[in-house]
Every structure is written in structure tokens, then in C-alpha cells.
Amino acid sequence: MDIYVALFPLFFFTKPALAFGSDQDYQIDIINELDLVNATYGITQVAGLHNSSKAFLFRDVGRAVHAPAHITEKVVQLFKRKTEFTFLASIQQKSSTSGVIFSIHESEHSYFELESSGVREEIRYHYRFKGKPRSESFPYRLADGQWHKIALTISATHLLLHVDCNRIYERVIDPPQMEITPGSGVWLGQHSHKHGLFKGVIQDVKLIFAPNGYITQCPNLNRTCPTCSDFLSLVQGIMDLQELLAKMTLKLNYAETRLTQLEGCHCERTCSANGLVYRDKELWVEPENCRNCGCKNGVVECRRIFCSPANCSEDSLPVHVDGTCCKKCRPRCTYMGQTFSEGQRFLSRSCRECKNGLMVKVTETCPELNCTVSEQILPDGRCCNVCRGYDFCAEGLICGENSECKNRNTKAECECKSGYASIHGDSTYCEGRTAKPEPGLM
Numbered sequence: 361m362d363i364y365v366a367l368f369p370l371f372f373f374t375k376p377a378l379a380f381g382s383d384q385d386y387q388i389d390i391i392n393e394l395d396l397v398n399a400t401y402g403i404t405q406v407a408g409l410h411n412s413s414k415a416f417l418f419r420d421v422g423r424a425v426h427a428p429a430h431i432t433e434k435v436v437q438l439f440k441r442k443t444e445f446t447f448l449a450s451i452q453q454k455s456s457t458s459g460v461i462f463s464i465h466e467s468e469h470s471y472f473e474l475e476s477s478g479v480r481e482e483i484r485y486h487y488r489f490k491g492k493p494r495s496e497s498f499p500y501r502l503a504d505g506q507w508h509k510i511a512l513t514i515s516a517t518h519l520l521l522h523v524d525c526n527r528i529y530e531r532v533i534d535p536p537q538m539e540i541t542p543g544s545g546v547w548l549g550q551h552s553h554k555h556g557l558f559k560g561v562i563q564d565v566k567l568i569f570a571p572n573g574y575i576t577q578c579p580n581l582n583r584t585c586p587t588c589s590d591f592l593s594l595v596q597g598i599m600d601l602q603e604l605l606a607k608m609t610l611k612l613n614y615a616e617t618r619l620t621q622l623e624g625c626h627c628e629r630t631c632s633a634n635g636l637v638y639r640d641k642e643l644w645v646e647p648e649n650c651r652n653c654g655c656k657n658g659v660v661e662c663r664r665i666f667c668s669p670a671n672c673s674e675d676s677l678p679v680h681v682d683g684t685c686c687k688k689c690r691p692r693c694t695y696m697g698q699t700f701s702e703g704q705r706f707l708s709r710s711c712r713e714c715k716n717g718l719m720v721k722v723t724e725t726c727p728e729l730n731c732t733v734s735e736q737i738l739p740d741g742r743c744c745n746v747c748r749g750y751d752f753c754a755e756g757l758i759c760g761e762n763s764e765c766k767n768r769n770t771k772a773e774c775e776c777k778s779g780y781a782s783i784h785g786d787s788t789y790c791e792g793r794t795a796k797p798e799p800g801l802m
Contacts, residue, residue: 387573388438390462390548390565391416393431403549408563409450409507415563418459418549423557427546435464436540438569439471443538444515446573447474451510452561453503454478459558460551461510462565466544469493471537474512475556478503483521485512489534498529503560511574525578629658649761650685650789664783664791675717677701680788691717704741711743740771762790 396403396416402423408415418425427435439445449461456478463473470493473486481501487494498521502508513520514536521529548565549558568576575582631638638644638655645652646662653662667686670678678687679701690702693714700706700714705722712719726744729736736745739752752772753765759774766775776782776790783789 386438386570387566387568387576388434389413390427390546390567391563393434394425394427394548396425406561408561409452409509410563413564415450415561417561418558420457420557420559422554423550424553425548425550427548432544432546433542435546435567436542436544438567439538439540441538442569443535444513444569444571446511446513446568446570446576447472448509448511448564448566448568448573448577449474450507450563450577451476451502451558452505452507454559455503455505457503457559458556459549459560460547460556461549461558461562463547463551463556464540464544465547465551466541471540471544473551474510475551476502476558483510485519487536489537491537494534494536496531496533500528509564509577511577513572513574515571520574522574522578522581525581629655631655631658631660633660647683647685648758650783664789667783679703685789693717693719695719705743706741707738707743737770758788760789762792763787 391414396405396414402421403416403418403425406415406417447462451461453459453476458477458479459475461474461476464471465473469488470486471488473484475484475486477484478501481499481503483498483500483502485496485498496519500523502510502523509522509524511520511522513522517532517535519529519531519533520527545552549562550556564577566576572582628640630640631642633644633653634646638660640655640657643652643654645665649662650667651662651664653660655661665685670687670689672678672689675692676689677692677699679690681688681690692702693700693704695706695712695714696708698706700719702714702716705711705713706719711722711724713722722743724743729745729747731747735748737748737750738745739750750767752767755772757765757772757774759765762780763774763776765772774787776787780790780792783791
């Protein structure tokens with residue numbers, strides 16, 4: 361019963377909304393201002409929704425129904441420094457047609473444009489926010505050959521759309537730009553000379569710059585007390601909400617019971633890494649990232665592998681070996697006064713490669729190059745030339761997760777990403793500058 365008591369003041373003590381339709385300083389009647397009776401090819405005065413104002417049939421022919429300079433200036437001044445306004449119109453649009461009811465724009469910059477699409481069966485509102493175009497679409501069929509009253513109200517970021525005195529949409533939008541440039545044009549029944557032509561009858565087109573301007577079109581919306589039907593609908597709505605609340609309570613109780621049961625169940629938590637699934641407390645090595653990893657309570661934890669200095673003998677050099685993180689000592693080679701590490705090649709009269717401390721001859725057929733001799737370079741440790749600008753990184757140089765491959769003049773190198781530093785004297789593996797090496801995991 362408390363909820364009924366709480367809702368009664370909302371209905372019976374609401375202040376009446378004020379209708380500003382009589383204040384001529386804050387509204388403009390577009391059709392009266394344009395004086396269309398003697399004016400424009402393509403429109404004809406016809407009987408409207410009522411006889412209190414003039415109505416005009418807009419035919420599907422080329423026409424130009426736009427305001428002269430002094431009317432445009434009046435509209436520009438009315439929009440200045442305002443935060444709310446209402447656009448009103450009564451229309452009878454030809455079935456399944458599309459067209460612009462009213463437009464204020466400069467070039468392709470629409471400050472206000474209301475369009476009815478019979479093809480998509482929707483109403484579109486185009487405006488600008490901080491110099492950028494914005495649009496709102498409202499699914500509704502206006503183009504059905506019947507009379508409709510339409511009222512679009514903007515109050516800062518609040519939009520209301522009434523059709524036939526029924527509030528059909530209410531939204532929060534970006535606040536429209538109200539400062540209209542003096543070079544803008546005001547158009548009725550079209551976007552421009554040949555675009556967005558409205559087909560049908562238009563009557564009572566007004567701009568009202570005051571709160572609740574839609575009341576001018578629909579005075580009955582200005583009531584302060586609910587009818588019996590309103591109250592019965594409210595009671596029914598409350599009963600529906602109470603039923604929904606009871607159902608949701610049952611579902612919540614069931615979910616809590618299930619959670620309690622699951623908490624008492626021992627479920628092994630696994631980890632996923634590199635496309636593989638690991639069991640709890642399982643360990644693995646990621647040599648390409650130079651780290652040991654493990655699964656702990658469903659979370660992957662990794663520690664950097666600590667590499668002690670290689671301390672190679674005089675006849676060997678530390679080199680990276682595929683599938684390992686730390687450098688290993690391999691016999692070095694001396695040839696023609698130069699020192700080479702395992703796997704390096706040298707081109708003299710023939711191609712030679714350092715293997716197990718010896719420079720052995722290797723046979724390699726060099727591919728044909730699509731560049732001149734002057735554009736060819738010999739990469740480090742290779743026996744075949746490549747063209748200048750060759751993508752060495754495309755050969756698949758492996759860099760750790762905190763480094764990336766960079767092409768140099770004659771080779772590819774790993775380079776630490778910003779904020780990371782080299783781990784083992786080169787940039788294949790990098791770590792955060794404040795990180796400390798840890799020899800073990802868990």
C-alpha cells in the first residue's frame with residue numbers, strides 16, 4: 361500500500377505545464393511568414409486538417425520554397441542563446457514517399473532538419489554538435505496518406521517526439537548547436553532546390569522557443585490530474601511489477617542455492633597459454649620468451665630465466681642456439697685474419713661457414729636479383745647479395761615479447777620496445793627497466 365501512497369503526489373500535485381503558444385515573441389509561423397498564397401510554383405493551397413490556418417499541397421515537381429533573407433535572419437536570432445525549442449507541423453504525406461518537412465542548413469551543414477522516410481518507415485532528425493553532424497532515427501510510419509501532427513521538442517540534451525499528441529520517443533542526445541550562421545537557408549518541404557522534395561500537404565508549421573511547446577498543438581497534454589483510466593493503468597502496472605519482482609526473487613534464490621553447491625565442489629582450475637591448456641601446478645618453459653611459466657590456481661605466472669655468464673674458453677664464443685634462451689659456448693673459427701662465431705658465413709673466392717671451429721666450404725646457389733649491381737648489398741654473415749631495402753625481418757627472426765624486429769642496412773636485429781631494456785647483452789630478450797631477475801618459479 362505504501363507504493364500507492366508514494367505515487368499519489370506525482371499525479372495530483374504536479375504543477376501544470378505552461379503553454380507559450382500565445383507569446384508571439386518566442387514563436388514563428390513559417391507558412392504565414394513565407395506568404396505562400398501568391399508565391400511558389402509546385403505548391404497549391406488546399407483544404408487542411410482544419411480551417412483555422414492555411415494548408416498547401418507540395419507536388420512532386422521542381423520547386424524552391426525557402427525563406428527570404430529577413431525571415432532567415434529572424435529565425436537565426438530566435439535560435440541564439442536558446443537551450444530549448446519545439447518544431448510543430450501537421451502533415452499528410454503521400455504513401456511510401458520520402459521527403460524533408462523542414463530544413464535549416466548551410467551547404468551540407470544541417471542545423472535543423474526533419475525528414476520522413478516512407479521507404480524505411482522512420483523519422484529522422486539531423487543537427488550539429490560542436491561543428492560535427494549528428495542524426496537521430498525514430499522508426500515510425502508517417503507516409504501513409506493520413507493526417508498526422510508531429511512535435512519535436514529539444515531541451516538541452518533532452519529530446520521528446522510527439523505524434524498525434526502521443527509521446528512516442530524520449531531520448532538523451534548531444535546538445536544541438538543553436539548558433540546558426542547568417543548564410544544559412546530556411547527551407548520548407550525540401551532540403552534544397554532538387555533534393556529531399558516532400559510530397560503531400562503541410563499545415564501549421566511553427567517554431568516555438570519556450571518550454572513544453574508541444575502543448576500549443578495538443579492542449580490536452582497540459583492536464584494536472586489523472587483520469588480513472590490512468591489510475592487503473594497505474595495500479596495494473598504496479599501489480600505487473602510486483603509479479604515480476606516475485607519471479608525474479610525465486611530465480612535469485614535458485615541461483616544462490618546453485619552457487620552454494622558449486623562452492624563446495626572441488627574443481628581443478630586450468631590455465632591456457634600459447635594455444636595449450638595446462639593443469640594446476642604444471643610447469644613449462646618458453647625459450648622464445650626466455651622465461652619459465654607455471655599454472656597456479658588458474659593463473660599463468662612466469663619468471664624470467666636467469667642466465668649466468670657464458671665464461672667461454674679462448675677458442676670458443678657465446679652464441680644463441682635455436683630452442684634455448686641462454687647463449688652457449690661454441691668453437692670459434694679464424695679465417696683470413698678474421699674471427700667468426702658458429703654459423704657465420706664468409707665470402708671470398710668461395711662461400712665458407714663456421715662449423716665446429718672450422719671454416720668449411722658450402723655450396724649455395726644465389727637467386728637472380730631484380731636490381732642493378734650498384735643497388736645490391738652483401739648481408740652480414742651471408743654469401744649471396746640482396747637488393748638494397750631487403751626485408752630481413754621477413755625471414756622470421758625471433759624476438760622476445762618485449763622486443764621487436766628492426767631492419768638494418770645489412771641484417772635484422774631485435775630492438776627493445778619503449779620502457780624495456782636488454783637482458784643478456786643484446787635486445788632479443790628485454791624486460792621492464794625496474795624488473796629484477798628471478799632464478800626460479802613458485
